[in-house]
Amino acid sequence: MTVLLKNAVLLDSVRNNETADVLVTDSTITAIGRDLGPADREFDLSGCTLLPTFIDAHVHVAVDDNAFREDAIRAWAYNGVSTVRELGMLSQLSQADYAKWIETVNSQPETATVVAVGNYIDVAGGYGAGPNPNHPVGTLITTAEEAAEEVSLHHKLGYPGIKIGIHDGRMDLTPHLSPEMAKAICDRAREDGMWVAAHIGICRGAQFMQDAGVPDLAHTPSDPMPDEMIRFMAENGVVMDTTVGDPDKAMEPPPGMLMPGGPGGPGGPGGDAPMGPPPGMVMPSPEEKRKQWKTMVENLGRYHRAGGRVVIGTDLIHSRDFMKDAVIPVPELRALTGAGFTLQETIAAGTITAAEVVRASTKAGRRRNNFFMVV
Numbered sequence: 001m002t003v004l005l006k007n008a009v010l011l012d013s014v015r016n017n018e019t020a021d022v023l024v025t026d027s028t029i030t031a032i033g034r035d036l037g038p039a040d041r042e043f044d045l046s047g048c049t050l051l052p053t054f055i056d057a058h059v060h061v062a063v064d065d066n067a068f069r070e071d072a073i074r075a076w077a078y079n080g081v082s083t084v085r086e087l088g089m090l091s092q093l094s095q096a097d098y099a100k101w102i103e104t105v106n107s108q109p110e111t112a113t114v115v116a117v118g119n120y121i122d123v124a125g126g127y128g129a130g131p132n133p134n135h136p137v138g139t140l141i142t143t144a145e146e147a148a149e150e151v152s153l154h155h156k157l158g159y160p161g162i163k164i165g166i167h168d169g170r171m172d173l174t175p176h177l178s179p180e181m182a183k184a185i186c187d188r189a190r191e192d193g194m195w196v197a198a199h200i201g202i203c204r205g206a207q208f209m210q211d212a213g214v215p216d217l218a219h220t221p222s223d224p225m226p227d228e229m230i231r232f233m234a235e236n237g238v239v240m241d242t243t244v245g246d247p248d249k250a251m252e253p254p255p256g257m258l259m260p261g262g263p264g265g266p267g268g269p270g271g272d273a274p275m276g277p278p279p280g281m282v283m284p285s286p287e288e289k290r291k292q293w294k295t296m297v298e299n300l301g302r303y304h305r306a307g308g309r310v311v312i313g314t315d316l317i318h319s320r321d322f323m324k325d326a327v328i329p330v331p332e333l334r335a336l337t338g339a340g341f342t343l344q345e346t347i348a349a350g351t352i353t354a355a356e357v358v359r360a361s362t363k364a365g366r367r368r369n370n371f372f373m374v375v
């Protein structure tokens with residue numbers, strides 16, 4: 001079955017509002033240009049713009065007991081995000097069951113493709129250790145050997161990547177992976193053909209992960225990155241996820257910080273009112289948040305100018321008000337153009353570059369209509 005979409009305005013990582021025809025064979029774009037017909041069906045799209053669908057390289061779908069919810073991945077697909085990379089379960093459900101669920105939903109046409117890491121790998125008490133509800137849940141290890149074995153276990157379950165993290169604002173006060181453990185995780189992941197993404201908040205954590213050989217920072221540091229760090233990361237192909245968010249949106253505690261047994265906790269009295277941030281988490285004031293946002297955008301611009309790879313990531317967490325946010329990540333895109341990316345470079349960070357990083361391009365492109373129409 002061939003479909004010809006005629007006279008559409010195309011906006012992607014190469015074309016800047018170029019009018020052309022698009023030939024779709026089954027569900028794959030097979031040609032873009034002029035005089036591509038005849039086709040089985042033809043539509044005149046004069047006045048419409050076609051965008052590629054986007055990849056959100058940092059989200060959380062598996063949250064508490066909502067781990068296997070199709071509404072989330074259906075909403076993304078419907079709103080122009082055809083692939084999401086889930087960086088760490090915030091759920092105590094089995095990661096073996098979760099891997100099976102992903103395999104099933106990834107074979108369906110109406111849902112976003114999910115690329116995931118399963119549980120964090122961490123030491124007891126670490127950033128990604130758990131077991132607080134709706135907070136990163138980790139598989140706990142005690143030695144570098146165990147850490148490496150755990151990577152291979154994730155690999156056997158079908159996860160293409162690993163997530164680790166460090167509470168870098170409180171690094172001296174909280175347990176975390178040793179440098180040897182972090183390095184063992186990266187080494188084994190490389191052997192197994194997997195990537196490793198690391199939660200960091202500031203340059204101190206970024207430096208720790210850089211020393212361990214982590215190829216992907218799941219966040220942009222919120223303090224100014226030293227030139228040397230920028231140079232080293234860019235030269236070594238390290239990827240940085242944007243996660244700058246919307247500076248004008250009120251800062252809320254991460255959703256669902258519900259303490260079991262307390263007011264609002266699962267099974268506790270008082271409905272499901274959030275209990276506020278977990279111990280040790282300090283929420284920045286609106287002024288601080290805006291300042292951090294500005295620094296992150298500056299870091300992204302400097303990293304880009306140094307040749308570093310940047311991908312769009314929102315860190316969106318599947319929660320009660322999720323549906324309105326599961327859309328093309330406009331605040332992230334806007335931040336990149338503000339950081340000096342061209343329009344085409346901005347789109348690339350949410351499409352082609354992200355596809356390389358999450359290694360989902362071929363599959364996602366072949367199986368789904370990989371474009372999105374704005375009327």
Ligand SMILES: [Zn+2]
Nearest residue numbers: 059060087315
């Ligand atoms: Zn996250």
